[in-house]
């Protein structure tokens with residue numbers, strides 16, 4: 363099959379021939395119909411954050427089940443499914459408590475060292491990022507990493523449910539549990555941050571303030587439900603937020619992940635506020651914490667993994683909300699590309715008019 367392979371770190375994405383193994387145990391073969399470009403794949407393909415290359419990246423994939431292993435019980439041939447990078451066993455104490463995103467044995471969804479590799483390129487095994495490898499014509503995935511969605515949901519929209527949507531909306535609804543009337547700041551209105559705006563609308567937030575450095579992204583954020591927008595390359599975002607919210611924000615979501623931006627997020631918080639860290643820009647994200655200031659103002663700083671999501675519950679939920687017109691998936695898909703255009707697709711994301719780029723042509 364055709365797959366996009368990252369051979370050297372920083373060397374970009376290029377299409378090659380990759381062999382996909384037959385499904386064993388609880389594995390499922392998905393004929394990939396759409397695959398979204400999340401910034402995380404680009405970060406991992408470029409910076410050395412512990413992910414091995416050569417690899418097939420791509421973790422926002424939707425498609426049709428075409429084959430199942432002998433022990434599969436949760437999906438069947440013909441199902442429309444969305445892949446998600448949350449790897450969980452379903453058996454550990456975290457999973458049994460419903461916190462599958464904190465699974466203690468995420469390697470459960472992967473093959474063992476003695477098994478035949480899932481992906482082979484030029485005669486050698488290559489890595490399948492997050493157990494998905496969605497930048498390919500087909501993906502071989504453990505059934506725990508798949509959620510079934512209604513057939514009427516278009517594949518490009520469905521694909522985005524797997525990461526951008528569960529991460530952005532989940533940070534608001536699951537991690538922060540934003541309450542009706544509370545105030546929210548979203549820093550970074552990209553393909554993930556926009557879903558935090560949608561989540562904040564669903565939660566009934568009274569103010570949804572969005573910061574970005576591109577006017578086009580801010581305009582789109584308004585269309586998703588932002589009540590106020592701030593171009594942080596033109597205005598000091600802390601002063602601008604304080605002008606809008608004199609008591610500070612109840613919740614600040616950082617989808618940028620650059621040290622100075624995260625520090626600004628901390629300064630936007632009101633008493634009892636929470637700063638949620640989602641973005642990872644390069645390999646030096648982080649923030650310096652003043653324990654006394656945290657203590658005096660009763661602040662929280664929380665790292666958020668995949669919107670604290672339960673993929674089997676949340677992906678079908680957002681799909682249903684979208685089909686009922688209560689969650690905007692349609693306007694997230696700005697551009698459709700072919701498998702060979704991933705580098706250009708990531709470049710296009712720098713343009714303010716683009717929310718998410720999705721691969722829908724896997725033949726070229």
Ligand SMILES: NC(=O)c1ccc[n+]([C@@H]2O[C@H](COP(=O)([O-])OP(=O)(O)OC[C@H]3O[C@@H](n4cnc5c(N)ncnc54)[C@H](O)[C@@H]3O)[C@@H](O)[C@H]2O)c1
Pocket residue numbers: 399400401402403405525526529549550551552553554555573574575576579594617618619623639640641642643666667668669711717
């Ligand atoms: N924690 C998780 O589980 C998780 C999951 C998915 C994605 N992510 C991360 O979330 C982040 C967002 O992903 P994405 O796909 O939406 O990326 P993206 O590139 O589409 O969006 C990032 C946005 O931040 C804006 N931005 C850049 N500098 C800024 C600044 N100084 N102030 C305000 N805005 C600024 C950009 O203009 C852009 O709109 C990435 O870092 C990604 O790796 C984390």
Ligand SMILES: [Zn+2]
Pocket residue numbers: 400401402403421525526
């Ligand atoms: Zn992602």
Ligand SMILES: [Zn+2]
Pocket residue numbers: 450451452453454455456457458462464465466467
């Ligand atoms: Zn588990």
